Amino acid sequence: MAFENYTIKDIAKALNLSPSTVSRALRDSYEISAETKKIVLAYAEKMNYRANPIARSLKERKSYSIGIIVSEIANNFFSQVIDGIESIAYAKNYQVVISQTHESADRERLNVEHLYGRSTDGLLMALSAETSDVRYLESLIEKGFPIVFFDRVPAQIPAHRVIADNKQGGYDAVHYLAQRGCKRVAHLTGARTLSITKERLEGYQMGLQAHALDMDDALVKYCQYGGLQHGELQQAVTELADTDYDGIFISGDKLTTGYLQVMHERYAAQIGQVAIAGFTNSKVVNIFSPTITAIRQPAFEMGQRAAELLIQQIEAKHSGVDFETVVLPTTMIENK
């Protein structure tokens, strides 16, 4: 299955030059005469020559490509982040490759190692729900491999982070529900281990407190797989049904749509009796029934910021980087 391409050698031979001259001409080196450059360029063009990036990477330890690792691309938030990343990457001539973990720590590690191994210049990642051990990431970072985390970030790792103001978002949601008259506000959320879970929970609790609302553990339901598995959602919603909650704050994209689905499947009669506010970046919330209030993260911008930080770090000659944590505001959109 060999399909050969033109190589620098071939060009050199055809033109009676040395490979090094061709290489330099191709890279527009100052030490090559205009004349030679023209000839080489023209011939390369004619032959449709393409440099072998693998060979170049092996030599240069640089690939002009960056990797993205998320749990699911079938997620409005993540796909928008990815679009943001791409917008920056393409502008700076980096190729982007994407891979998913499906919330599996094993797959996450596989993906990281694959992308690292293949000389990706850096990684942008949101941790999987299952991830608890991030030491291998730390050691990669220590080796000097640039990784920027977004959304679901690890604690205590020397790296850039870009996150939304999840606590405030949670607070806003509860505040909104309280204003609408809710007395018992439930919280449906993802894996306990994730940073976003903790932050949004804090906002929720702060909101309850501010409005002197019931704090009841029974009102808080965790879904280990963030709603990826329908069963966990069914169970959570069913359990909630016994708590006579009248409002709910939901902590993620899949959880929000999943909650609505379970309501349709099992509690169609009660739809409309519960006020719903949830984190979601769906662009089609206005066609959802029942109506929900959406907490949006600035996903596209988040991707952009993260990509900028990553590329900046990649291109920083000296590794004395001051790591920053960028926190972007959420917004709330009420639907009528």
Place this chain on the structure above:
Amino acid sequence: MAFENYTIKDIAKALNLSPSTVSRALRDSYEISAETKKIVLAYAEKMNYRANPIARSLKERKSYSIGIIVSEIANNFFSQVIDGIESIAYAKNYQVVISQTHESADRERLNVEHLYGRSTDGLLMALSAETSDVRYLESLIEKGFPIVFFDRVPAQIPAHRVIADNKQGGYDAVHYLAQRGCKRVAHLTGARTLSITKERLEGYQMGLQAHALDMDDALVKYCQYGGLQHGELQQAVTELADTDYDGIFISGDKLTTGYLQVMHERYAAQIGQVAIAGFTNSKVVNIFSPTITAIRQPAFEMGQRAAELLIQQIEAKHSGVDFETVVLPTTMIENK
């Protein structure tokens, strides 16, 4: 920014062996003594040695990774196809990398060249809406580079194809609408160039004919970017509003949700007066309002079949492949 790793040479030196012996031991070659293998493996393990896949690819022209190119990952259908592909790929130890074209022919080409150049072993792709010239793909295929097309496939290219029975799906949709009593069935669809557009249009026309319904060009609206751009949708739906259509068959995921959105934005009063059937693989159609009937493609299975064909082609020693076109049935799901 150099971060060195252990290489085979390092191990060889440390163990007083030759690099080739180490290489062979690592790859569990039959010509290496059990003893040596054990020592090498143990040391490699201890040093956390990772083979450099770049070097290996350069040598072997094989990377055990396959590329996927779709227009948008933020699309239920595509993300499900990708999941199907991954399920096969992981089982056969191939890594998967994904990239998107956003319906741009230029970006498609960039992505293809990037993935091809980086020794991806093969490609799975659905063409972008903008793509008209597929000669560069043909020449890649002629060189022996395996590409399997799915969903949006080019005509006349010697390659495997995996598609849904779009014509039948279109027919089913119209048949369903006719049964519901629709007299004037509109059709909202994507780029004229795409195979799926043509096939679904055929099904639509066949359905109209079978039920002796109005055939009216004004009832058919094309969106060049398949609903990615909201403006094109608004225009199409607005134009349709003048045709007193009473049913509509919509030809894609984004178009379907987009149509619903425009209805909410501009024609909220008319919602419910039009019966809607559309191609969509959304898993949450049951929370949409208004209610729609969904034509589903077996996306996951499509991904699996395509991946199987690709890997089979990659691993076929001799290139005498008989190309096949797999056609999978669609299903229709009525929502109440």
Place this chain on the structure above:
DNA sequence: ATGAAAGCGCTAACAG
């Protein structure tokens, strides 16, 4: 301004 030669990390004849 150009060429020769070495080397990135790995594999694979070919020798022994």
Place this chain on the structure above:
DNA sequence: CTGTTAGCGCTTTCAT
């Protein structure tokens, strides 16, 4: 069973 050597395609000293 193990070592030597060459080479994948490219870049890059170091000569000239």
